[in-house]
Amino acid sequence: MAEATTPILEMKNAGKIYAQGGRRIEALRDANLRVKKGEFICLIGASGCGKSTLLRMAAGFESATSGEALMWGVPIASPGPSRGMVFQDYGLFPWLSVRDNIGFGPKSRGRTKAEIRETSDRFIELVGLQNFADVYPHQLSGGMKQRVAIARVLANDAEVVLMDEPFGALDAMTRERLQDELVDIWSRTGLTVLFVTHAIEEAIFLADRVVVMSPGPGRIDNEYVIDLTRPRDIASNAFNEWRRLLSSKLHSHHARKAG
Amino acid sequence: MSTIASDSDSSTPKASTEPVRRNLGEGALPRLQPVLFAIAFPLALLTIWHFATVNRPASLIPPPYDVWQELKDLAVGGVNDDAYSRTLHVHLLASIGRVYGGFALALAVALPLGLLIGRVPLIRQLIDPTIQILRPVPVTAWLPLAMIIFGLGPRSAFFLVFLGAFYPILVNTIFGVRSVEPRLFEAASMLGCTGAAQFFRVVLPAALPSIFTGMRLGLGFAWVVIVVGEMTGVQTGLGAIIMEARQLSRTEIVISGMIVIGIFGFLSDQLVMLIGKRLLKWSPAHG
Numbered sequence: 001m002a003e004a005t006t007p008i009l010e011m012k013n014a015g016k017i018y019a020q021g022g023r024r025i026e027a028l029r030d031a032n033l034r035v036k037k038g039e040f041i042c043l044i045g046a047s048g049c050g051k052s053t054l055l056r057m058a059a060g061f062e063s064a065t066s067g068e069a070l071m072w073g074v075p076i077a078s079p080g081p082s083r084g085m086v087f088q089d090y091g092l093f094p095w096l097s098v099r100d101n102i103g104f105g106p107k108s109r110g111r112t113k114a115e116i117r118e119t120s121d122r123f124i125e126l127v128g129l130q131n132f133a134d135v136y137p138h139q140l141s142g143g144m145k146q147r148v149a150i151a152r153v154l155a156n157d158a159e160v161v162l163m164d165e166p167f168g169a170l171d172a173m174t175r176e177r178l179q180d181e182l183v184d185i186w187s188r189t190g191l192t193v194l195f196v197t198h199a200i201e202e203a204i205f206l207a208d209r210v211v212v213m214s215p216g217p218g219r220i221d222n223e224y225v226i227d228l229t230r231p232r233d234i235a236s237n238a239f240n241e242w243r244r245l246l247s248s249k250l251h252s253h254h255a256r257k258a259g
Numbered sequence: 260m261s262t263i264a265s266d267s268d269s270s271t272p273k274a275s276t277e278p279v280r281r282n283l284g285e286g287a288l289p290r291l292q293p294v295l296f297a298i299a300f301p302l303a304l305l306t307i308w309h310f311a312t313v314n315r316p317a318s319l320i321p322p323p324y325d326v327w328q329e330l331k332d333l334a335v336g337g338v339n340d341d342a343y344s345r346t347l348h349v350h351l352l353a354s355i356g357r358v359y360g361g362f363a364l365a366l367a368v369a370l371p372l373g374l375l376i377g378r379v380p381l382i383r384q385l386i387d388p389t390i391q392i393l394r395p396v397p398v399t400a401w402l403p404l405a406m407i408i409f410g411l412g413p414r415s416a417f418f419l420v421f422l423g424a425f426y427p428i429l430v431n432t433i434f435g436v437r438s439v440e441p442r443l444f445e446a447a448s449m450l451g452c453t454g455a456a457q458f459f460r461v462v463l464p465a466a467l468p469s470i471f472t473g474m475r476l477g478l479g480f481a482w483v484v485i486v487v488g489e490m491t492g493v494q495t496g497l498g499a500i501i502m503e504a505r506q507l508s509r510t511e512i513v514i515s516g517m518i519v520i521g522i523f524g525f526l527s528d529q530l531v532m533l534i535g536k537r538l539l540k541w542s543p544a545h546g
Binding site: 091095104 | 442443445446447448449450451452453456460461464465467540541542543
């Protein structure tokens, strides 16, 4: 079905070839993806499938060697506040308190002290870290650090949040909790989320649409619209059906690769 | 649910988050123990020194008590009442002035230079090789040249102290700047902090622990080279009286000077550490 309006993010035949010591490595080939405003997209696939490359192109950290990456139809030339990134290793500034980490973006954009304070306090509250506002990152647990990282991009008015396996380093309990919170924030703010993961369950739980990718060279295989109602029950039959389907899709890559 | 408060996660084991400092409940003895231990060793050395030198008129090394008397005489007079009596503050202030002056100048040159060498490839290619070759040249080897260039007197001393403090600050600054996590630049740029702003908001704070280590080493070296620096024919300074007293065989003055340098070098290091603790309280390795 053709979409008349301009997508917030679009990949048009996007490809990336790295030259590494005389060898050419094709990280991504002919990726096409249209993301509508407010959509929650999960990119899933085995390592080397180009999902992180695609995400980093959307962020502006890397440029496409062929095709293009667009935001609102304009080529993405460099990183910018409209596309906030949440890294698996947090990327917090260790010398800044929780409050100042969250206020980093607004400060960079020349907001007044009072505005910065008001904004950071609002987002500290959104992620429930009121009691930790003046604490430094090394004093926080992994889950709390990732909350700060999320609050930091939201406080900077990001329209698109790009997440690179953000919960991959967390324990199962914290991970589930943060997934719930993320869905909650997303549904209340109308954000657009592009979320890279290698966990099938996580993708089905979070996404409106799951994009399955495969390696050698990295490319987009298929897209699945997850039509489950929210909040989603991971123990339901319908959820299991999706799990089985995506699991077989992902495993077929391995089989093909091995064979 | 207006906020997404997270009680379970907030109380996970890592919640040693409140800055807890509980030294209550501990008695006085465990706290005194390190002090007692720290005193025991020098006390033993003093004892050996005492018995090795006392009642030996021919000995060139005076017993501890004579040194103590000399130290008192240098500070407040009333023992020998000779040319050295009550001159300690003059020499001490002269040395402190050179140590901190040379150190400040070293910092003023090494810090910006280190930041540039660390961040700008062109400057690194241009300057770094020269510095790497000059660096192993000991400060003492510069002495004759310094005296030719700067003449006899305080300017040569100042230069040598500067040189002693310069390299540690420079090398550690370069190291600090070059080992900033690349991730932090990505984080800054996606938050809208780019170009020169990154220098002040990412590079400088991230390199601060290293810069600080360099400053601490640099100040230590400044104290180390002060004696060499003051061998260049200056009239005042702890190094100057040590050299002068050596020629007069006044070993008790030599040792007094050494003790004063040791104490003030230690105090100045403690001061730097204190500043560092405040400045780097965010860093698990320092705060």
